[in-house]
Amino acid sequence: MSDSATLEQPPQDAGERQPVTKKEITSNQPTWCPGCGDFSVLSIYYKLIQKRNIHHERVATVAGIGCSSRFPYFVQAHGAHYIHGRALSFASGLSISRPDLHVFTFGGDGDAFSIGGNHFIHTARKNIKMTYLVMDNFVYGLTKKQTSPTSPLGFKSKTDNWGALDRPINPMKLAISAGTTFVARTTHTNPKHMLEMMNAAMDHDGFSFIECLSECTEFFPGAFDASNPRKGGEFSLVPEDHDPTDEAAAYALASEDFPGRFGIFYSVQRPTKNALEAGVIDAAQGKFKGKQAPDVLQATFNKMK
16 A cells, blocks of 8 residues: 555564553453353453554454443553444444554444344455454343344244244354355354464454354353353364365355354455555556646646536
8 A cells, every 4th residue: 555545654663562461451341241251252352462462552443332342441452432233334444544453343243233234244245354253142132132133033032022033144154155255153161262263363364254152141141051061062163174265165064053163164365455445546646656736636627627
């Protein structure tokens, strides 16, 4: 990207500075209910920042509305708590205009797949460079137990006290079919695995999506026991012989019955929106190379005569 199309880059001095500590990147005390799966995600996010030696000015945390979307309050770095369902649109502009930042977006199943479903699809197809982690708890928690887009059939809530009738969204199938270039799945009960997925997602050059099963202990306790060996469930990894570049194979894995598989389902490389936009800007500026701004403006006016 040309110098005039981006802000001046700060000096690359990370190697000379002391790594950040957890205390330095921790902000307000989390306000989630005791036992909430989101605590685990936040803890691993801190650990990722520390292990990758990312300093405060190099990371941006963006979120929408919901229990999980309070993330920016708890991280001492650039951040934005944006409007409901629109976190990805804000994060997209941030990613394209600030290529020096690591952009992480966090949300829940309602924010991501209901009011924000349209933005999810288009961010995926455009392949905008960022990591989007959705804490999926199968329920609206902040508003006190309503049916969400991922609530299972028969789930009884304040909006469906007779039991949910609508077929739930499969986030993994949605992500793959929308064009997401990195699709992974993990759970809050396996923090080591979660860190592996977040590391891989951060290394991916493009839009990376992680579905993280994150239990709401207040309004849907036990929702993910089937994936937790400590509760008698089974944590089944993606098969070792799975080809993550095979879209059909990834879609087939995503179609397995709950609790399904965990790991990297799909990972391919294709041009990012960031790189394509930079190319358009460079090409446009190249037409006026060496010319002063008044001359460029006058040339434009002359075309209008």
